Amino acid sequence: MHPVAFIVYPGFELLDVSGPASVFNGANRALRQRGKPEFYNVVIASTEGGAVESSAGVAVETRPIAELRYGQARTVLVAGAEREPLMQAVADPVLRASLPRLISKAERFGSVCTGGFVLAALRLLDGRRVATHWDSCTPFAKAFPKVTVDPEALYVNDGRLWTSAGVTTGIDMALAMVTHDLDATIAGEVAKRLVLYARRPGYQSQFSPVLQAQVKGDSPFIDLIGWIHSNLDLALDVPSLAARASMSERTFHRRFVAATGETPARFVEVARLDAARMLLSRGLSQKTVAAQVGLFPPTRLAEAFERRFGVAPRLFRDMHAEL
Incomplete structure (x- = not known):
């Protein structure tokens, strides 16, 4: 079994735990x-144990973090929260004393959403590259200048460290962990059962062009998009x-x-290139991808792809295609 310990505290974001x-x-x-x-054994821990209420008003039952023997939790993930409960967690003396020892024996550790603030406050992220919620990237970078914040990535894997951006990206990160631990087929079955629209790779931007357009509720183009x-x-x-409109x-x-x-024109090109990046990560040929996303012939795809992402499509596929 591979024990996965989620570290929570009063006011934590429920989906940061329930999703992964x-x-x-x-x-x-x-x-x-x-x-x-x-393969997995999920444990939820807090400083005192017992019922801990999330920001959604839903309480979860937890074990005291002191009960987790060092080395027992092979994956340790800290849940995120809004500013006030997050700062209270950062100041918690039990958490500050227990978490570094727990992590020192873990195979991997990390955070979901703003949970990275807790790790950074303990100097566990110095010299590392991390992801966090888009709204927290600037304050995170200012508060912890020794940490490199990637404002675009959905999640980042830096050695033993795994960090994800806002809320639902914890699901994407957990699927990547399943792919790493087991295989891509298992991860694909899980994604299908959770009725996910797509399995999103870590390098995908937090800012979907579809979502950005849908944010404006009065947009007459939601169906067209x-x-x-x-x-x-x-x-x-x-x-x-x-x-059509x-x-x-x-x-x-x-x-x-x-x-x-x-x-x-710009919107369509971005949509096509984002789709191309997803298809290439699945191992499809450049010719097939070019036809599917409307950037045919392949030379047209190559020019646009390299202009936006700074890497040739074939090289990107070789670097990221799922095994």
Whole structure:
């Protein structure tokens, strides 16, 4: 068994724990279906043990952190929270004394969302690269100048250290851990059972172009944007999109920029390149990817991909394709 210890405190973000824990439990389920023994044993710990209330008002039962024998927890993850409960956790003398010893014997450690503040305050992240919630990147970098904050990544793996960005990215990080511990097939089955839209790699940006457009609730283009992402192989020029939106080209262009902050051409290119990056990470050929995302011939994909990401598509695939 591989014990996974989640460290929580009053006011923690519930999804920081329940999301990754569901992934590990899902991996155990997939193993049982294959007639294999379970791999993960999830433990939730706090300084005093007992019921600890989350920011959602839901309490979880925990074990005292002192009961975790050093070396028993092979993965240690600290949950995040809003500023006030987070600062109280940072100041907790029991947590400050116990956590470094617990981590010193763990195979890997890390945080979900803003839980990295706790680790950084204990000088456990100096010289490391980390991810955290986009809204906390600047204050994190200012408070801990010896830590390199990646404001784009969904999660970062730096040796034994694993850190994730905001909330649901803990699920993405846990799936990557399952891939590392077991295999990509098991992780894929877990993602499917959790009805995830896609398994997101760590290098994917926290800022989805679809979500950014949907943030503006009055945007008239929410349905169109969903259609664009489902039809990247089609001609997505302004005349075609304007016709689909039942607008003149000039009106469409003006209103699209106002709603999304991007020109239609720029929006479509970003969507195509993000999709290309995901497909390449699955090991697909450059020719196949170029056709699927509407950047054919492959030389067109290569030029646009290298311009945005600074690396050739083939090299990116070789570096990131799942085994």
